[in-house]
Amino acid sequence: MDINIIASNILNPQILFYFLGVAAVVLKSDLDIPQPLPKFFSLYLLLSIGFKGGVELSKSPLNDSILFTLLAAILMAVVVPIYSFLILRTKFDVSNSAAIAATYGSISAVTFITASVFLQRLGMEFSGYLVAAMALMESPSIIIGLILYRLFTSGKSMEEFSWSELIREAFFNGSVFLILGSLIIGSLTGASGEESLKPFIDEIFKGMLAFFLLDMGIVSAKRIKDLKNAGGFLIAFAILVPLLNAALGIGLSALLNLSEGDAFMFTVLCASASYIAVPAAMRLSIPDANPSLYVPMSLALTFPFNIIVGLPLYQSVINLLWS
Amino acid sequence: MDINIIASNILNPQILFYFLGVAAVVLKSDLDIPQPLPKFFSLYLLLSIGFKGGVELSKSPLNDSILFTLLAAILMAVVVPIYSFLILRTKFDVSNSAAIAATYGSISAVTFITASVFLQRLGMEFSGYLVAAMALMESPSIIIGLILYRLFTSGKSMEEFSWSELIREAFFNGSVFLILGSLIIGSLTGASGEESLKPFIDEIFKGMLAFFLLDMGIVSAKRIKDLKNAGGFLIAFAILVPLLNAALGIGLSALLNLSEGDAFMFTVLCASASYIAVPAAMRLSIPDANPSLYVPMSLALTFPFNIIVGLPLYQSVINLLWS
Amino acid sequence: MDINIIASNILNPQILFYFLGVAAVVLKSDLDIPQPLPKFFSLYLLLSIGFKGGVELSKSPLNDSILFTLLAAILMAVVVPIYSFLILRTKFDVSNSAAIAATYGSISAVTFITASVFLQRLGMEFSGYLVAAMALMESPSIIIGLILYRLFTSGKSMEEFSWSELIREAFFNGSVFLILGSLIIGSLTGASGEESLKPFIDEIFKGMLAFFLLDMGIVSAKRIKDLKNAGGFLIAFAILVPLLNAALGIGLSALLNLSEGDAFMFTVLCASASYIAVPAAMRLSIPDANPSLYVPMSLALTFPFNIIVGLPLYQSVINLLWS
Amino acid sequence: MKSVKKLEIVTVSVELPRILERFEKRGVEGYTIIREVTGKGKRGLQDGDELTDVFKNSYLMIACPEEQVNEIIEIVRPIIKKYGGICLVSDAQWILH
Amino acid sequence: MKSVKKLEIVTVSVELPRILERFEKRGVEGYTIIREVTGKGKRGLQDGDELTDVFKNSYLMIACPEEQVNEIIEIVRPIIKKYGGICLVSDAQWILH
Amino acid sequence: MKSVKKLEIVTVSVELPRILERFEKRGVEGYTIIREVTGKGKRGLQDGDELTDVFKNSYLMIACPEEQVNEIIEIVRPIIKKYGGICLVSDAQWILH
Numbered sequence A, B, C: 001m002d003i004n005i006i007a008s009n010i011l012n013p014q015i016l017f018y019f020l021g022v023a024a025v026v027l028k029s030d031l032d033i034p035q036p037l038p039k040f041f042s043l044y045l046l047l048s049i050g051f052k053g054g055v056e057l058s059k060s061p062l063n064d065s066i067l068f069t070l071l072a073a074i075l076m077a078v079v080v081p082i083y084s085f086l087i088l089r090t091k092f093d094v095s096n097s098a099a100i101a102a103t104y105g106s107i108s109a110v111t112f113i114t115a116s117v118f119l120q121r122l123g124m125e126f127s128g129y130l131v132a133a134m135a136l137m138e139s140p141s142i143i144i145g146l147i148l149y150r151l152f153t154s155g156k157s158m159e160e161f162s163w164s165e166l167i168r169e170a171f172f173n174g175s176v177f178l179i180l181g182s183l184i185i186g187s188l189t190g191a192s193g194e195e196s197l198k199p200f201i202d203e204i205f206k207g208m209l210a211f212f213l214l215d216m217g218i219v220s221a222k223r224i225k226d227l228k229n230a231g232g233f234l235i236a237f238a239i240l241v242p243l244l245n246a247a248l249g250i251g252l253s254a255l256l257n258l259s260e261g262d263a264f265m266f267t268v269l270c271a272s273a274s275y276i277a278v279p280a281a282m283r284l285s286i287p288d289a290n291p292s293l294y295v296p297m298s299l300a301l302t303f304p305f306n307i308i309v310g311l312p313l314y315q316s317v318i319n320l321l322w323s
Numbered sequence D, E, F: 001m002k003s004v005k006k007l008e009i010v011t012v013s014v015e016l017p018r019i020l021e022r023f024e025k026r027g028v029e030g031y032t033i034i035r036e037v038t039g040k041g042k043r044g045l046q047d048g049d050e051l052t053d054v055f056k057n058s059y060l061m062i063a064c065p066e067e068q069v070n071e072i073i074e075i076v077r078p079i080i081k082k083y084g085g086i087c088l089v090s091d092a093q094w095i096l097h
């Protein structure tokens, strides 16, 4: 891989705004983006990426290759938390292992969105159904994480727990719901819908992403000090497991014969970890796991690692292998 | 009328986002658009529609025909609450009748705005002064409702009530004020103002509307269960009176010789009911009326009925009669 | 100067929205733009103006003339609070004099931004480094104000006060930080960054400014009644000192041989007074100064004076002298 | 340290300006407001979801000497009666600075 | 004027709907909610900075007759036990209108 | 059930970090914060309308054993003295879970 690609990625305005947010915390500036503005940006980004994915879907009909990719996506979302759990159990108790495993089995929509902008800068494209893959990968690890937790915790009375609650939380949580819903709306309205919403969801998209990454920089920098609690093992985990997942993603992409752009986006999904949907579900379903482990790992380490180093790294490896 | 037009209207992304909001509530997703984001969208929509109406006004000089239309608008805003009150009094007490009557005498800016996007999709236009008509129709029914309430409630001491307060609330409430103000600004700055604000108020308009309708779907679905209190009579009222008002609107439009687009927008104004300005005024001036009747009727029945069935219905009737 | 230029400036939609906000308060409308929406608009404006300034900077290399202008900017930010303090001390105590002096030594980013739109309407341009000048002028007066306060207040124990805190507050407060940060990002990413963010930071810019000025109108009109406390001397100060500073700004611009557009923007910086950053710092560092003096002076007098009368006035004087 | 009464009032936000105006006239010198509380009472749920601010409640806390309690109650009582709400009184110590 | 007990509860916002449902069933007739309070307790800082609402706490105030206190406590206790929080009881006078 | 003291403090939001830092050092283990309350006191109206957060007040509630009250008061007193605010103390029962 070429260090120049990392350098050029860092010069993306979006990435630079992420650093600006980090700098604000480090230099103790009182710069702050109060709620619900970050919520606005994230709703906007989910709606836009979902809708655009849907419009793309409406242009290319479903086929076997797409189906296999979606299955591979779900497979990753099921397998990753299982082996992550086994790794984590060597050092941690069941509840923390299950919660962290679930976090890494899921995906980060903002990483995916940042990757889409990165790809666009390179003049490459990806298929709309990868947005569907993203939506499908968000939730399974929540269920897997909880099953692992239940299996390995003896004496947990099953009755006090509501599975229907959990499944609703896993599949209908706000972000999954909005992505899937927008995807469906995009695919139903197709080109005419695209034309009507284009200036809103497309033209100002990169600016909204920059604004949101500024906030992500602030929020994740505030979480960095929590990493002290995490210790070396978890810090290594937060970098190495995404790399391993990315490698698996690249392998699967090759098997599935994906285009270069699609392989990249699929790999990014595999490598990313959740810091919104899964932590929320874990807080509720495994309340004895420690949020100040699983949140900062994914938010303050894996997320910036992926958008700064990961994107150019994965892309150059794929570029090497595909050409 | 053609069922295809309804179907094609439903495939508007804006309408679909409304349904997505409804689905979020029905499926118990935790998707939610926290305040003040909905307020932002609604301020934006009012400012934009007002400004655009003003710019249009500045292009075509005021004339008799416009004046008559504005008078007809005010007439409807005065007459509708009176006959609505008489209908409602057959089943309800004075305070609830007056409050519901006032609600149906006024208009819904979002219905009007959604209608404007609907019209644009058909490649048709409407005149800027209809925005003025909209602003003029918001308030009179508040006054009429209160006069009815006072007339039919004996023993109400007049002194404890402040008319100046009420008139201010009726004519200077936030939404009326912003529409009228933006209308004036638009008409003062004309084409040069339009050019300067166009990307903001025009290009991202449909996206902002989609976002707001997503919220409207959530909010109105939450109110649906309140309709149990309302009962069959009020549910019928919430559909039939708008239809009747639309018929009157079409009749008046024919008398006034309006263009097809203008007739459609005027009809939509007549058929729509208020769920923001009037309920707010009623809560303050008729506190013994029950908000869980008049709010859900207008918000959870009349509003979706109008944007889903009403728009294509009124349009095809007008199209039939005008051609 | 030509009264027509004022009149034509008033017909800017942005200025008219400012008046609409004022009218909302005067007519007791309940129109209101709840937090954090105004914060969103102001973050947006700072980010955009900073970024655009940075992009411009990246196009023209730093040279001596730019350096001298930046030095002149800092000079003004140091000298203005000193002589303002001396004027104010003839009537006021040390703490109020220091706080007001600091307020007038700093700048108002929104005035600068409004001026940029004014200039654009005239078809003129200004150089990106003036954005840097703006950022540099925000903070020095905070330090100067506090030094004056300390020098002239005997018996103030120095130990209870944290200079490091103050310097952080002065140089890393949110608005300075965001302007400077965006300026750097803009200059690093240059034309490619500009292209990626243009629709967001450029096209909807004037609309966002209109929205923010609507809020500024509301907020400043609410402060007008506080001016009663201020009295004639301070009211005169709030108009005359900006005029004096503008004159100095014009003089320096001539000395520095600035282009007409740059001279205008530099003059606007000199003439403007802070109503966010400096009041915030004064509230903390000189808590015995009365905020209901220094806030309304700058917000409810100097700000509207500058954007309504000042912009066309300074422009016509400069136009006269430069041609 | 001074013994005072603490009043806690929840009522409609839109009537707040009127209440505060009367406080001004009657010399009520201090209060703290928390805007946009939600809740439930005799008039049903107020969940703050409405599209208008008119349905929103505010929470008002006032520390005052015992003698002033009745005066304040008489100001808020008619508003609570008309638009709903609650008014609680309890004892507290005011720490002087 | 009526002597009542005032309960003040801080606990996770996401469990609020469940708590309120049970209030409904048990006839707890009035309460006031302040959403999105921050704070610190045994489970560490809750600074409201999280990207999800799940970490947010709410403050719940209930004025009720003494007899109802235990019932309410039994509703909130398991939730506080599982997710954290605090429950305080004190005396107050309810001013009737 | 444990008898505790309840402190209610209203003061400037910007000094909150400093207050909480000192709480940390002195072992104050729990508190709840409501941000952005408005109000009025000796220093006039704080209506939260300012364009900067510096003028905003926060409300801080602390339940603690009687022995800790003085320590907490000594932490907040200088800040209330400098920037304004109020500190109330009352009695409450802490329901243990």
Ligand SMILES: Nc1ncnc2c1ncn2[C@@H]1O[C@H](COP(=O)(O)O)[C@@H](O)[C@H]1O
Pocket: D010, D011, D037, D038, D039, D040, D041, D042, D043, D044, D045, D046, D057, D083, D084, D085, D086, E029, E030, E031, E032, E033, E061, E062, E063, E064
């Ligand atoms: N018993 C109570 N405890 C706490 N808050 C209450 C109580 N009763 C009423 N409230 C508050 O007062 C508001 C209006 O009450 P009401 O007028 O009874 O509907 C409610 O929405 C609650 O916020």
Ligand SMILES: Nc1ncnc2c1ncn2[C@@H]1O[C@H](COP(=O)(O)O)[C@@H](O)[C@H]1O
Pocket: E010, E011, E038, E039, E040, E041, E042, E043, E044, E045, E046, E057, E083, E084, E085, E086, F029, F030, F031, F032, F033, F061, F062, F063, F064
């Ligand atoms: N002693 C206390 N005083 C005030 N609030 C508290 C106290 N202890 C806990 N809380 C509140 O309850 C929340 C959860 O507490 P905990 O479960 O102990 O972490 C905290 O974030 C605080 O908002």
Ligand SMILES: Nc1ncnc2c1ncn2[C@@H]1O[C@H](COP(=O)(O)O)[C@@H](O)[C@H]1O
Pocket: D029, D030, D031, D032, D033, D061, D062, D063, D064, F010, F011, F037, F038, F039, F040, F041, F042, F043, F044, F045, F046, F057, F083, F084, F085, F086
């Ligand atoms: N008597 C009081 N009752 C309730 N809150 C008060 C009282 N006095 C002051 N406050 C609160 O403390 C803040 C600052 O007070 P002060 O420093 O007296 O201006 C006010 O804005 C109020 O929010």
Ligand code: NA
Pocket: A080, A104, A105, A106, A107, A245, A269, A270, A271, A272, A273
């Ligand atoms: Na993953």
Ligand code: NA
Pocket: B080, B104, B105, B106, B107, B245, B269, B270, B271, B272, B273
């Ligand atoms: Na109507």
Ligand code: NA
Pocket: C080, C104, C105, C106, C107, C245, C269, C270, C271, C272, C273
């Ligand atoms: Na200045």
